[in-house]
Amino acid sequence: MTQSSIEFQMRCSASEALQRIIDETAREGLPYLEPTRPRYREFLSRVSGNRFRIWKWSTRGRGRRNQLVPMLRGDVRDTGGGSELLARFVLHPFAKIWPPLATIIFLGIAATVWFQSSDLKGKLFAGFSLLFACFLGFSALSGRGREQEEAQIAQFVEKLFRDVRR
Numbered sequence: 001m002t003q004s005s006i007e008f009q010m011r012c013s014a015s016e017a018l019q020r021i022i023d024e025t026a027r028e029g030l031p032y033l034e035p036t037r038p039r040y041r042e043f044l045s046r047v048s049g050n051r052f053r054i055w056k057w058s059t060r061g062r063g064r065r066n067q068l069v070p071m072l073r074g075d076v077r078d079t080g081g082g083s084e085l086l087a088r089f090v091l092h093p094f095a096k097i098w099p100p101l102a103t104i105i106f107l108g109i110a111a112t113v114w115f116q117s118s119d120l121k122g123k124l125f126a127g128f129s130l131l132f133a134c135f136l137g138f139s140a141l142s143g144r145g146r147e148q149e150e151a152q153i154a155q156f157v158e159k160l161f162r163d164v165r166r
Contacts, residue, residue: 005088009166014076106133
């Protein structure tokens with residue numbers, strides 16, 4: 001079961017909490033893209049004002065497993081005598097766009113080839129494209145693997161703020 005949000009109080013200021021995130025993660029390159037430099041940290045982040053997002057470096061197997069890349073998006077606000085972290089898990093924007101787009105593309109290929117082809121090879125290729133489109137659609141809806149990455153991000157955040165949590 002996925003953990004949809006994280007919320008806790010801390011004994012440090014919001015700026016100190018955000019600095020901890022910066023210090024323990026690598027910076028995103030362009031928005032939502034991984035930088036090309038060596039991977040010296042397990043997680044990427046972007047901090048802007050009191051808002052942040054944290055996500056994991058890609059793994060070689062992720063593309064084969066699924067394309068659903070979870071991100072922890074939230075903010076840290078000062079409260080009386082400390083701060084409060086409120087965050088929730090969302091999908092990486094590309095993970096929302098690519099699976100449906102790829103499914104539509106392969107459905108279009110299948111339909112075009114099916115209606116334009118008169119031989120068995122064309123019909124087989126159209127059938128293969130249709131099966132692949134169905135596979136993409138089902139894998140996008142399944143969410144397999146997302147729970148594991150969300151748990152890893154949640155553990156990272158818990159560990160990062162363990163000594164200052166109330």
